[in-house]
Amino acid sequence: MIDKPIVVALDYNDKNQALSLIDKLDPALCRLKIGKEMFTLFGPTLVKEIHDRDFDLFLDLKFHDIPNTVAKAVSAAADLGVWMTNVHASGGLAMMQAAKKALAAYGNDAPLLIAVTVLTSMSDEDLTLLGINIPASAQVLRLAKLTHQANLDGVVCSAQEAQLLKSTFGKQFNLVTPGIRPVGSDVGDQHRIMTPPKAIAAGSDYLVIGRPITQADDPLAALSAIHQSLQA
């Protein structure tokens, strides 16, 4: 198991609420993620406030645009000093290659660049509605191949595809898996889910976990129970 596999997804509309949770967390034990909601509300200032607290930050903005625009967007993310950022693999090979090339200028300071395959909220039926008539796992594999070809650092997928992708692309290709649900927690809008220990056993490198922690009555206790479940 990778060091610090848990990435807490902070999806709050209240910065103080987020900071009050962050201030109770230990940067030696977990990483953090902010996405479209918090970055749109609080921008680079929040990124700095999180970095000031010594956390590795995944800036989950899922860029999906023409190559030139995405290359500039990932460079802007790199300028913020984030640990990881991402694009949508369905933006295509040329877009992912342009993004990767833009980060070369940052050398060892470049963030990890990964690509979203199929959102964990989507089922096979949702793909059919988009005219994609193959199972989600097959579409994930197809987009992961493109991502690997573009030399990105890994993909966002569900833990349900982790075993297939690890055996296809090997250890170095990072698998970042949202849709993590401890036994008994609300599934919400997620479809392709797995528990934390099963996700690690399947080959997930990073477990992105939001509401099971942030919406818990005691977020610290929820996080600590997940930690414990991974040590067993």
Ligand SMILES: O=c1ccn([C@@H]2O[C@H](COP(=O)(O)O)[C@@H](O)[C@H]2O)c(=O)[nH]1
């Ligand atoms: O396929 C994806 C890509 C990103 N996400 C993000 O992960 C978290 C999950 O939060 P939960 O509350 O644990 O469901 C959230 O920020 C999503 O934007 C994803 O769920 N699936």
